[in-house]
Amino acid sequence: MHGSTWHVGAVLPAADAPPLGAHAITIGGDGRIAALAPCDPSGLTTAEAALVAMPALANAHDHGRGLATLACGVADAPLEHWMIDLARQPRVDAYDTAALALARLAGSGVAAVYHCHNTQNGAALLDEAEAVSRAARDTGVRVAFGWPFFDANPLVYGDHAELARFFPPERRAAIATMDQGLRSCATNMALFERAQALEHDTFALHYHPVAPQWAQPATLVAIAAASAASGRRVHTHLLETRLQREWADAHFPQGFVPWLDAIGLLSPRLTVAHGVWLRADELALLAARGVTVSVNVSSNLRLRSGLPPLAQIAQAGVDLALGLDGMGLDDDADMLREIRLAHLLLGQPDRDARGPVALPGTQAVLHAAWSGGRAAILGPDDGGGRLAPGAPADMLLIDRRRVAQDWIGHGWPADPAWLLARATRADVAHLLVGGRAVVRDGQVTGLDEAALAARLVAQARAARAATPPDTARIAQTQAATHAFYAAGCHCGQP
Numbered sequence: 001m002h003g004s005t006w007h008v009g010a011v012l013p014a015a016d017a018p019p020l021g022a023h024a025i026t027i028g029g030d031g032r033i034a035a036l037a038p039c040d041p042s043g044l045t046t047a048e049a050a051l052v053a054m055p056a057l058a059n060a061h062d063h064g065r066g067l068a069t070l071a072c073g074v075a076d077a078p079l080e081h082w083m084i085d086l087a088r089q090p091r092v093d094a095y096d097t098a099a100l101a102l103a104r105l106a107g108s109g110v111a112a113v114y115h116c117h118n119t120q121n122g123a124a125l126l127d128e129a130e131a132v133s134r135a136a137r138d139t140g141v142r143v144a145f146g147w148p149f150f151d152a153n154p155l156v157y158g159d160h161a162e163l164a165r166f167f168p169p170e171r172r173a174a175i176a177t178m179d180q181g182l183r184s185c186a187t188n189m190a191l192f193e194r195a196q197a198l199e200h201d202t203f204a205l206h207y208h209p210v211a212p213q214w215a216q217p218a219t220l221v222a223i224a225a226a227s228a229a230s231g232r233r234v235h236t237h238l239l240e241t242r243l244q245r246e247w248a249d250a251h252f253p254q255g256f257v258p259w260l261d262a263i264g265l266l267s268p269r270l271t272v273a274h275g276v277w278l279r280a281d282e283l284a285l286l287a288a289r290g291v292t293v294s295v296n297v298s299s300n301l302r303l304r305s306g307l308p309p310l311a312q313i314a315q316a317g318v319d320l321a322l323g324l325d326g327m328g329l330d331d332d333a334d335m336l337r338e339i340r341l342a343h344l345l346l347g348q349p350d351r352d353a354r355g356p357v358a359l360p361g362t363q364a365v366l367h368a369a370w371s372g373g374r375a376a377i378l379g380p381d382d383g384g385g386r387l388a389p390g391a392p393a394d395m396l397l398i399d400r401r402r403v404a405q406d407w408i409g410h411g412w413p414a415d416p417a418w419l420l421a422r423a424t425r426a427d428v429a430h431l432l433v434g435g436r437a438v439v440r441d442g443q444v445t446g447l448d449e450a451a452l453a454a455r456l457v458a459q460a461r462a463a464r465a466a467t468p469p470d471t472a473r474i475a476q477t478q479a480a481t482h483a484f485y486a487a488g489c490h491c492g493q494p
Protein backbone atom coordinates (compact mmCIF):
# COMPACT_ATOMS: atom_id res chain seq x y z
CA MET A 1 0.00 0.00 0.00
CA HIS A 2 1.24 3.48 -0.87
CA GLY A 3 1.37 6.29 1.62
CA SER A 4 -0.53 9.53 1.15
CA THR A 5 -0.81 13.00 2.65
CA TRP A 6 -4.08 14.77 3.45
CA HIS A 7 -4.35 18.49 4.08
CA VAL A 8 -7.34 19.49 6.21
CA GLY A 9 -8.70 22.64 7.80
CA ALA A 10 -9.28 21.02 11.20
CA VAL A 11 -8.67 17.82 13.14
CA LEU A 12 -10.70 16.18 15.89
CA PRO A 13 -7.97 13.90 17.21
CA ALA A 14 -9.83 12.03 19.97
CA ALA A 15 -13.01 12.14 22.05
CA ASP A 16 -11.19 13.68 25.02
CA ALA A 17 -9.04 16.17 23.09
CA PRO A 18 -9.93 19.65 21.79
CA PRO A 19 -10.16 20.33 18.04
CA LEU A 20 -6.97 21.33 16.24
CA GLY A 21 -6.49 23.71 13.31
CA ALA A 22 -5.09 23.09 9.84
CA HIS A 23 -2.89 20.00 9.57
CA ALA A 24 -1.10 17.78 7.11
CA ILE A 25 -1.74 14.14 7.94
CA THR A 26 0.73 11.68 6.48
CA ILE A 27 -0.23 8.05 6.08
CA GLY A 28 2.57 5.50 5.97
CA GLY A 29 2.82 2.52 3.66
CA ASP A 30 1.99 0.32 6.67
CA GLY A 31 -1.57 1.72 6.84
CA ARG A 32 -0.83 3.75 9.96
CA ILE A 33 -0.63 7.47 10.61
CA ALA A 34 3.01 8.45 10.17
CA ALA A 35 2.75 12.12 11.08
CA LEU A 36 0.27 14.80 12.06
CA ALA A 37 1.80 18.24 11.53
CA PRO A 38 0.26 21.72 11.74
CA CYS A 39 0.30 23.54 8.42
CA ASP A 40 -0.38 27.04 7.14
CA PRO A 41 -4.14 27.36 6.54
CA SER A 42 -3.56 29.97 3.85
CA GLY A 43 -1.87 27.29 1.76
CA LEU A 44 -5.02 25.10 1.63
CA THR A 45 -7.47 24.95 -1.24
CA THR A 46 -11.11 25.77 -0.40
CA ALA A 47 -11.97 22.08 -0.52
CA GLU A 48 -9.10 21.20 1.83
CA ALA A 49 -9.95 24.03 4.24
CA ALA A 50 -13.53 22.73 4.47
CA LEU A 51 -12.38 19.26 5.53
CA VAL A 52 -12.34 18.14 9.13
CA ALA A 53 -10.52 14.89 9.91
CA MET A 54 -11.65 12.62 12.72
CA PRO A 55 -11.38 8.97 13.72
CA ALA A 56 -13.55 6.74 11.52
CA LEU A 57 -16.86 5.56 12.97
CA ALA A 58 -17.66 2.13 14.36
CA ASN A 59 -21.09 0.52 13.97
CA ALA A 60 -21.13 -1.98 16.78
CA HIS A 61 -24.28 -3.88 15.87
CA ASP A 62 -25.67 -4.66 12.45
CA HIS A 63 -26.90 -7.47 10.23
CA GLY A 64 -25.50 -6.84 6.74
CA ARG A 65 -28.81 -6.43 4.94
CA GLY A 66 -28.23 -4.75 1.59
CA LEU A 67 -31.92 -5.10 0.84
CA ALA A 68 -33.92 -3.19 3.44
CA THR A 69 -36.75 -4.91 5.29
CA LEU A 70 -39.06 -2.04 4.27
CA ALA A 71 -38.25 -2.80 0.62
CA CYS A 72 -39.62 -6.32 1.18
CA GLY A 73 -42.91 -5.07 2.62
CA VAL A 74 -41.86 -5.82 6.19
CA ALA A 75 -43.41 -2.90 8.05
CA ASP A 76 -41.79 -1.62 11.25
CA ALA A 77 -43.61 -3.18 14.21
CA PRO A 78 -42.83 -4.67 17.62
CA LEU A 79 -39.87 -7.03 17.28
CA GLU A 80 -41.71 -10.31 17.87
CA HIS A 81 -44.30 -9.46 15.22
CA TRP A 82 -41.72 -8.01 12.82
CA MET A 83 -39.47 -11.08 13.00
CA ILE A 84 -42.23 -13.32 11.69
CA ASP A 85 -42.78 -10.85 8.87
CA LEU A 86 -39.15 -11.34 7.82
CA ALA A 87 -40.40 -14.42 5.96
CA ARG A 88 -41.38 -11.89 3.27
CA GLN A 89 -37.71 -11.38 2.42
CA PRO A 90 -36.74 -13.14 -0.81
CA ARG A 91 -33.50 -15.09 -0.90
CA VAL A 92 -30.80 -13.01 -2.58
CA ASP A 93 -27.13 -13.44 -3.37
CA ALA A 94 -25.19 -13.52 -0.10
CA TYR A 95 -22.29 -11.50 -1.49
CA ASP A 96 -24.47 -8.83 -3.10
CA THR A 97 -26.52 -8.11 0.00
CA ALA A 98 -23.50 -8.02 2.33
CA ALA A 99 -21.38 -5.95 -0.06
CA LEU A 100 -24.12 -3.37 -0.55
CA ALA A 101 -24.68 -3.11 3.21
CA LEU A 102 -20.95 -2.56 3.77
CA ALA A 103 -20.73 -0.04 0.94
CA ARG A 104 -23.63 1.95 2.43
CA LEU A 105 -21.96 1.96 5.84
CA ALA A 106 -18.64 3.06 4.36
CA GLY A 107 -20.50 5.91 2.70
CA SER A 108 -21.63 7.09 6.12
CA GLY A 109 -18.13 7.02 7.59
CA VAL A 110 -18.10 3.54 9.13
CA ALA A 111 -14.72 1.79 9.04
CA ALA A 112 -15.61 -1.11 11.33
CA VAL A 113 -18.86 -3.01 11.75
CA TYR A 114 -20.15 -5.84 13.87
CA HIS A 115 -22.06 -8.07 11.46
CA CYS A 116 -24.47 -10.40 13.29
CA HIS A 117 -25.16 -12.87 10.56
CA ASN A 118 -28.75 -13.83 9.75
CA THR A 119 -28.58 -16.98 7.66
CA GLN A 120 -30.71 -17.02 4.54
CA ASN A 121 -30.10 -20.72 4.03
CA GLY A 122 -29.25 -22.75 7.10
CA ALA A 123 -27.47 -25.36 4.98
CA ALA A 124 -25.16 -22.76 3.43
CA LEU A 125 -23.83 -20.84 6.42
CA LEU A 126 -20.20 -21.51 5.48
CA ASP A 127 -20.81 -20.24 1.93
CA GLU A 128 -22.60 -17.18 3.25
CA ALA A 129 -19.67 -16.44 5.59
CA GLU A 130 -17.31 -16.77 2.63
CA ALA A 131 -19.42 -14.22 0.73
CA VAL A 132 -19.30 -11.74 3.62
CA SER A 133 -15.55 -12.28 3.93
CA ARG A 134 -15.18 -11.38 0.24
CA ALA A 135 -17.45 -8.35 0.66
CA ALA A 136 -15.25 -7.14 3.53
CA ARG A 137 -12.17 -7.49 1.35
CA ASP A 138 -13.73 -5.73 -1.64
CA THR A 139 -15.21 -2.80 0.27
CA GLY A 140 -12.28 -2.50 2.69
CA VAL A 141 -14.55 -2.19 5.74
CA ARG A 142 -13.37 -4.06 8.84
CA VAL A 143 -15.94 -6.73 9.71
CA ALA A 144 -16.37 -8.78 12.86
CA PHE A 145 -18.58 -11.63 11.74
CA GLY A 146 -20.93 -12.87 14.43
CA TRP A 147 -21.21 -16.60 13.84
CA PRO A 148 -24.84 -17.35 14.78
CA PHE A 149 -25.64 -19.92 17.47
CA PHE A 150 -29.42 -20.25 17.35
CA ASP A 151 -30.71 -23.45 18.91
CA ALA A 152 -33.73 -22.54 21.06
CA ASN A 153 -37.15 -20.94 20.84
CA PRO A 154 -37.36 -20.43 17.05
CA LEU A 155 -40.83 -18.84 17.02
CA VAL A 156 -41.64 -17.70 20.57
CA TYR A 157 -39.90 -17.49 23.93
CA GLY A 158 -41.38 -20.57 25.48
CA ASP A 159 -42.75 -24.05 24.94
CA HIS A 160 -43.51 -24.73 21.29
CA ALA A 161 -45.81 -27.62 22.18
CA GLU A 162 -47.83 -25.03 24.07
CA LEU A 163 -47.65 -22.63 21.14
CA ALA A 164 -49.01 -25.32 18.81
CA ARG A 165 -52.39 -25.06 20.59
CA PHE A 166 -52.82 -21.58 19.10
CA PHE A 167 -52.55 -22.92 15.55
CA PRO A 168 -55.11 -24.78 13.44
CA PRO A 169 -54.78 -28.58 13.64
CA GLU A 170 -52.93 -29.01 10.35
CA ARG A 171 -49.97 -26.89 11.52
CA ARG A 172 -49.72 -28.12 15.12
CA ALA A 173 -47.32 -31.03 14.67
CA ALA A 174 -44.80 -28.94 12.73
CA ILE A 175 -44.94 -26.06 15.21
CA ALA A 176 -44.58 -28.32 18.26
CA THR A 177 -41.39 -29.91 16.88
CA MET A 178 -39.94 -26.88 15.12
CA ASP A 179 -37.14 -26.38 17.67
CA GLN A 180 -35.78 -29.86 16.91
CA GLY A 181 -34.50 -28.87 13.48
CA LEU A 182 -32.04 -26.23 14.71
CA ARG A 183 -28.29 -26.68 14.22
CA SER A 184 -26.71 -28.20 17.31
CA CYS A 185 -23.95 -26.46 19.21
CA ALA A 186 -21.44 -29.24 18.42
CA THR A 187 -22.12 -29.04 14.67
CA ASN A 188 -21.89 -25.28 14.83
CA MET A 189 -18.59 -25.31 16.73
CA ALA A 190 -17.13 -27.64 14.08
CA LEU A 191 -18.32 -25.31 11.31
CA PHE A 192 -16.89 -22.33 13.19
CA GLU A 193 -13.48 -24.06 13.20
CA ARG A 194 -13.62 -24.51 9.44
CA ALA A 195 -14.75 -20.93 8.87
CA GLN A 196 -11.59 -19.59 10.51
CA ALA A 197 -9.88 -20.16 7.15
CA LEU A 198 -11.97 -17.24 5.83
CA GLU A 199 -10.36 -14.71 8.15
CA HIS A 200 -8.16 -11.96 6.73
CA ASP A 201 -6.97 -8.45 7.58
CA THR A 202 -10.47 -6.98 7.69
CA PHE A 203 -12.55 -10.05 8.54
CA ALA A 204 -12.61 -11.92 11.87
CA LEU A 205 -15.02 -14.40 13.43
CA HIS A 206 -16.71 -13.86 16.77
CA TYR A 207 -19.11 -16.11 18.67
CA HIS A 208 -22.68 -14.90 18.32
CA PRO A 209 -25.19 -16.66 20.54
CA VAL A 210 -28.09 -14.77 18.96
CA ALA A 211 -29.63 -14.09 22.37
CA PRO A 212 -29.94 -15.98 25.65
CA GLN A 213 -33.55 -16.84 24.82
CA TRP A 214 -32.47 -18.15 21.42
CA ALA A 215 -29.65 -20.39 22.64
CA GLN A 216 -29.67 -23.47 24.87
CA PRO A 217 -28.11 -22.86 28.29
CA ALA A 218 -25.51 -25.53 27.44
CA THR A 219 -24.64 -23.62 24.27
CA LEU A 220 -24.05 -20.42 26.24
CA VAL A 221 -21.84 -22.38 28.64
CA ALA A 222 -19.85 -23.86 25.72
CA ILE A 223 -19.38 -20.43 24.12
CA ALA A 224 -18.25 -18.86 27.40
CA ALA A 225 -15.64 -21.62 27.75
CA ALA A 226 -14.51 -21.38 24.11
CA SER A 227 -14.15 -17.60 24.38
CA ALA A 228 -12.15 -17.87 27.59
CA ALA A 229 -9.84 -20.43 25.96
CA SER A 230 -9.34 -18.66 22.63
CA GLY A 231 -9.73 -15.01 23.61
CA ARG A 232 -12.28 -14.54 20.81
CA ARG A 233 -15.04 -12.08 21.47
CA VAL A 234 -18.72 -12.87 22.04
CA HIS A 235 -21.69 -10.75 21.01
CA THR A 236 -25.31 -11.35 21.91
CA HIS A 237 -28.63 -9.53 21.77
CA LEU A 238 -29.82 -8.92 25.33
CA LEU A 239 -33.15 -7.81 26.78
CA GLU A 240 -34.25 -5.94 23.68
CA THR A 241 -38.01 -6.08 24.37
CA ARG A 242 -40.49 -6.20 27.21
CA LEU A 243 -41.48 -9.76 26.32
CA GLN A 244 -37.84 -10.83 26.60
CA ARG A 245 -37.64 -9.18 30.01
CA GLU A 246 -40.77 -11.01 31.15
CA TRP A 247 -39.42 -14.33 29.85
CA ALA A 248 -36.09 -13.79 31.59
CA ASP A 249 -37.68 -12.86 34.93
CA ALA A 250 -40.01 -15.85 34.82
CA HIS A 251 -37.31 -18.36 33.89
CA PHE A 252 -34.49 -17.02 36.08
CA PRO A 253 -36.15 -16.03 39.37
CA GLN A 254 -32.69 -16.09 40.98
CA GLY A 255 -31.63 -13.29 38.60
CA PHE A 256 -31.09 -13.45 34.86
CA VAL A 257 -27.92 -11.40 34.38
CA PRO A 258 -26.34 -12.94 37.53
CA TRP A 259 -27.01 -16.31 35.90
CA LEU A 260 -25.17 -15.21 32.75
CA ASP A 261 -22.33 -14.23 35.07
CA ALA A 262 -22.41 -17.55 36.90
CA ILE A 263 -21.88 -19.46 33.65
CA GLY A 264 -18.89 -17.28 32.77
CA LEU A 265 -20.42 -15.35 29.90
CA LEU A 266 -19.86 -11.87 31.35
CA SER A 267 -16.31 -10.76 30.60
CA PRO A 268 -14.45 -7.89 28.89
CA ARG A 269 -14.73 -10.00 25.71
CA LEU A 270 -18.53 -9.72 25.69
CA THR A 271 -20.70 -7.15 23.91
CA VAL A 272 -24.43 -7.12 24.53
CA ALA A 273 -26.67 -5.39 22.02
CA HIS A 274 -29.72 -3.28 22.95
CA GLY A 275 -30.06 -3.81 26.71
CA VAL A 276 -33.24 -1.71 26.57
CA TRP A 277 -34.74 -3.50 29.58
CA LEU A 278 -31.60 -3.79 31.71
CA ARG A 279 -31.97 -2.68 35.33
CA ALA A 280 -29.56 -0.61 37.37
CA ASP A 281 -28.21 -3.57 39.38
CA GLU A 282 -27.66 -5.52 36.16
CA LEU A 283 -25.84 -2.58 34.59
CA ALA A 284 -23.60 -2.39 37.65
CA LEU A 285 -22.74 -6.08 37.22
CA LEU A 286 -22.01 -5.61 33.50
CA ALA A 287 -19.76 -2.65 34.35
CA ALA A 288 -17.92 -4.68 36.97
CA ARG A 289 -17.24 -7.44 34.43
CA GLY A 290 -16.08 -5.01 31.70
CA VAL A 291 -18.94 -5.87 29.32
CA THR A 292 -19.72 -3.44 26.48
CA VAL A 293 -23.33 -2.43 25.78
CA SER A 294 -24.07 -1.56 22.16
CA VAL A 295 -27.23 0.55 22.00
CA ASN A 296 -29.31 0.90 18.84
CA VAL A 297 -31.63 3.83 19.32
CA SER A 298 -33.24 4.08 15.86
CA SER A 299 -33.87 0.37 15.76
CA ASN A 300 -35.47 0.48 19.20
CA LEU A 301 -37.74 3.31 18.08
CA ARG A 302 -38.74 1.60 14.84
CA LEU A 303 -39.35 -1.81 16.47
CA ARG A 304 -41.20 -0.35 19.45
CA SER A 305 -38.71 -1.85 21.86
CA GLY A 306 -38.50 1.18 24.13
CA LEU A 307 -35.50 3.39 24.70
CA PRO A 308 -32.23 2.13 26.21
CA PRO A 309 -31.53 3.46 29.72
CA LEU A 310 -28.71 5.70 28.51
CA ALA A 311 -28.49 7.80 31.66
CA GLN A 312 -28.18 4.68 33.83
CA ILE A 313 -25.69 3.11 31.41
CA ALA A 314 -23.54 6.23 31.71
CA GLN A 315 -24.01 6.36 35.47
CA ALA A 316 -23.02 2.71 35.89
CA GLY A 317 -19.85 3.33 33.89
CA VAL A 318 -20.60 0.58 31.37
CA ASP A 319 -18.54 0.74 28.17
CA LEU A 320 -20.88 2.17 25.54
CA ALA A 321 -20.99 1.45 21.80
CA LEU A 322 -23.48 2.47 19.13
CA GLY A 323 -25.11 0.42 16.39
CA LEU A 324 -27.50 0.90 13.50
CA ASP A 325 -28.90 -2.64 13.57
CA GLY A 326 -29.81 -2.19 9.89
CA MET A 327 -32.68 0.05 11.05
CA GLY A 328 -31.46 3.64 10.79
CA LEU A 329 -34.03 6.35 11.45
CA ASP A 330 -34.48 7.25 7.77
CA ASP A 331 -33.57 3.72 6.65
CA ASP A 332 -30.46 5.11 4.99
CA ALA A 333 -27.72 3.59 7.18
CA ASP A 334 -26.64 7.01 8.42
CA MET A 335 -24.27 6.47 11.33
CA LEU A 336 -23.80 10.21 11.80
CA ARG A 337 -27.52 10.68 12.38
CA GLU A 338 -27.52 7.70 14.75
CA ILE A 339 -24.75 9.33 16.78
CA ARG A 340 -26.81 12.53 16.92
CA LEU A 341 -29.83 10.67 18.28
CA ALA A 342 -27.77 8.89 20.93
CA HIS A 343 -26.07 12.17 21.85
CA LEU A 344 -29.42 13.92 22.32
CA LEU A 345 -30.87 11.08 24.37
CA LEU A 346 -27.77 10.89 26.56
CA GLY A 347 -28.22 14.55 27.46
CA GLN A 348 -31.88 14.43 28.48
CA PRO A 349 -32.67 15.25 32.14
CA ASP A 350 -33.01 12.48 34.66
CA ARG A 351 -36.57 12.50 36.05
CA ASP A 352 -35.34 11.72 39.56
CA ALA A 353 -32.82 14.55 39.72
CA ARG A 354 -33.56 18.21 40.50
CA GLY A 355 -32.21 21.61 39.53
CA PRO A 356 -30.49 22.76 36.36
CA VAL A 357 -29.90 20.18 33.67
CA ALA A 358 -26.26 19.29 33.04
CA LEU A 359 -24.64 21.08 30.10
CA PRO A 360 -24.17 18.89 27.05
CA GLY A 361 -20.79 17.32 26.37
CA THR A 362 -19.70 15.36 23.32
CA GLN A 363 -17.10 13.17 24.95
CA ALA A 364 -19.31 10.21 25.87
CA VAL A 365 -20.96 9.83 22.51
CA LEU A 366 -17.80 10.41 20.49
CA HIS A 367 -15.96 7.92 22.65
CA ALA A 368 -18.69 5.37 21.90
CA ALA A 369 -18.67 6.12 18.16
CA TRP A 370 -14.89 6.22 17.76
CA SER A 371 -13.43 3.96 20.47
CA GLY A 372 -16.09 2.01 22.38
CA GLY A 373 -17.64 0.41 19.34
CA ARG A 374 -14.29 -0.14 17.73
CA ALA A 375 -13.00 -2.04 20.77
CA ALA A 376 -16.14 -4.19 20.70
CA ILE A 377 -15.39 -5.07 17.07
CA LEU A 378 -11.59 -5.22 16.94
CA GLY A 379 -10.64 -5.75 20.57
CA PRO A 380 -9.26 -3.18 22.98
CA ASP A 381 -5.67 -3.07 21.78
CA ASP A 382 -5.69 -2.00 18.15
CA GLY A 383 -4.67 1.57 18.88
CA GLY A 384 -7.51 3.09 16.83
CA GLY A 385 -10.31 5.45 17.73
CA ARG A 386 -7.95 8.45 17.65
CA LEU A 387 -5.78 10.27 15.15
CA ALA A 388 -2.17 10.13 16.30
CA PRO A 389 1.14 8.95 14.92
CA GLY A 390 1.27 5.16 15.02
CA ALA A 391 -2.52 4.71 15.14
CA PRO A 392 -4.23 2.78 12.33
CA ALA A 393 -5.11 5.22 9.53
CA ASP A 394 -8.87 4.77 9.94
CA MET A 395 -9.91 8.33 9.31
CA LEU A 396 -13.13 10.07 8.33
CA LEU A 397 -13.00 13.37 6.47
CA ILE A 398 -16.14 15.47 6.60
CA ASP A 399 -16.75 18.29 4.16
CA ARG A 400 -18.23 21.24 6.07
CA ARG A 401 -19.44 23.23 3.07
CA ARG A 402 -23.04 21.98 3.22
CA VAL A 403 -23.50 22.03 7.00
CA ALA A 404 -21.84 25.42 7.39
CA GLN A 405 -23.48 27.24 4.51
CA ASP A 406 -25.17 29.68 6.92
CA TRP A 407 -22.26 29.90 9.38
CA ILE A 408 -21.61 33.53 10.27
CA GLY A 409 -18.46 33.05 12.35
CA HIS A 410 -14.88 33.28 11.16
CA GLY A 411 -13.63 30.44 8.97
CA TRP A 412 -15.30 27.06 9.50
CA PRO A 413 -16.88 25.68 12.67
CA ALA A 414 -14.76 22.95 14.25
CA ASP A 415 -16.66 22.36 17.48
CA PRO A 416 -17.62 18.67 17.52
CA ALA A 417 -21.00 19.59 19.10
CA TRP A 418 -21.73 21.68 16.05
CA LEU A 419 -20.86 18.85 13.66
CA LEU A 420 -22.86 16.39 15.76
CA ALA A 421 -25.88 18.65 15.43
CA ARG A 422 -25.90 18.66 11.63
CA ALA A 423 -23.59 16.27 9.79
CA THR A 424 -25.13 13.40 7.81
CA ARG A 425 -23.82 10.90 5.30
CA ALA A 426 -24.22 13.62 2.65
CA ASP A 427 -21.18 15.32 4.19
CA VAL A 428 -18.81 12.33 4.07
CA ALA A 429 -16.01 13.27 1.68
CA HIS A 430 -13.43 10.53 2.22
CA LEU A 431 -12.98 7.50 4.44
CA LEU A 432 -9.67 5.76 4.98
CA VAL A 433 -9.43 2.27 6.44
CA GLY A 434 -5.89 1.18 7.17
CA GLY A 435 -4.77 3.98 4.86
CA ARG A 436 -6.87 2.74 1.94
CA ALA A 437 -9.39 5.29 0.62
CA VAL A 438 -12.52 3.13 0.72
CA VAL A 439 -14.60 6.27 0.05
CA ARG A 440 -13.22 9.08 -2.10
CA ASP A 441 -15.20 12.20 -2.98
CA GLY A 442 -18.31 10.60 -1.51
CA GLN A 443 -18.02 7.48 -3.67
CA VAL A 444 -17.21 3.97 -2.50
CA THR A 445 -14.09 2.91 -4.38
CA GLY A 446 -14.01 -0.89 -4.03
CA LEU A 447 -17.10 -1.60 -6.11
CA ASP A 448 -19.78 0.07 -8.21
CA GLU A 449 -22.39 0.77 -5.53
CA ALA A 450 -25.15 1.97 -7.87
CA ALA A 451 -24.78 -1.05 -10.17
CA LEU A 452 -24.72 -3.39 -7.18
CA ALA A 453 -27.89 -1.82 -5.74
CA ALA A 454 -29.68 -2.11 -9.08
CA ARG A 455 -28.60 -5.75 -9.43
CA LEU A 456 -29.76 -6.63 -5.92
CA VAL A 457 -33.18 -5.05 -6.35
CA ALA A 458 -33.67 -6.74 -9.75
CA GLN A 459 -32.67 -10.07 -8.22
CA ALA A 460 -35.05 -9.61 -5.29
CA ARG A 461 -37.95 -8.63 -7.57
CA ALA A 462 -37.38 -11.74 -9.69
CA ALA A 463 -37.20 -13.94 -6.58
CA ARG A 464 -40.39 -12.34 -5.24
CA ALA A 465 -42.21 -12.92 -8.53
CA ALA A 466 -41.06 -16.55 -8.68
CA THR A 467 -41.81 -17.32 -5.03
CA PRO A 468 -44.27 -14.88 -3.48
CA PRO A 469 -44.51 -14.98 0.33
CA ASP A 470 -47.42 -16.87 1.86
CA THR A 471 -48.96 -13.85 3.53
CA ALA A 472 -51.93 -15.74 4.93
CA ARG A 473 -49.58 -18.16 6.67
CA ILE A 474 -47.47 -15.30 8.02
CA ALA A 475 -50.58 -13.56 9.39
CA GLN A 476 -51.74 -16.79 10.99
CA THR A 477 -48.35 -17.25 12.69
CA GLN A 478 -48.42 -13.66 13.92
CA ALA A 479 -51.91 -14.09 15.36
CA ALA A 480 -50.95 -17.32 17.11
CA THR A 481 -47.74 -15.98 18.65
CA HIS A 482 -49.56 -12.82 19.74
CA ALA A 483 -52.17 -14.94 21.49
CA PHE A 484 -49.42 -17.06 23.08
CA TYR A 485 -47.78 -13.98 24.59
CA ALA A 486 -51.07 -12.32 25.50
CA ALA A 487 -51.96 -15.45 27.52
CA GLY A 488 -48.63 -15.16 29.38
CA CYS A 489 -47.36 -18.49 28.05
CA HIS A 490 -43.79 -17.09 27.76
CA CYS A 491 -43.87 -16.74 31.55
CA GLY A 492 -44.88 -20.35 32.00
CA GLN A 493 -48.57 -19.60 32.48
CA PRO A 494 -50.77 -22.42 31.16
Ligand SMILES: [Zn+2]
Nearest residue numbers: 116237273325
Ligand atom coordinates in the same frame (compact mmCIF):
# COMPACT_ATOMS: atom_id res chain seq x y z
ZN1 LIG B 1 -29.76 -6.97 15.94
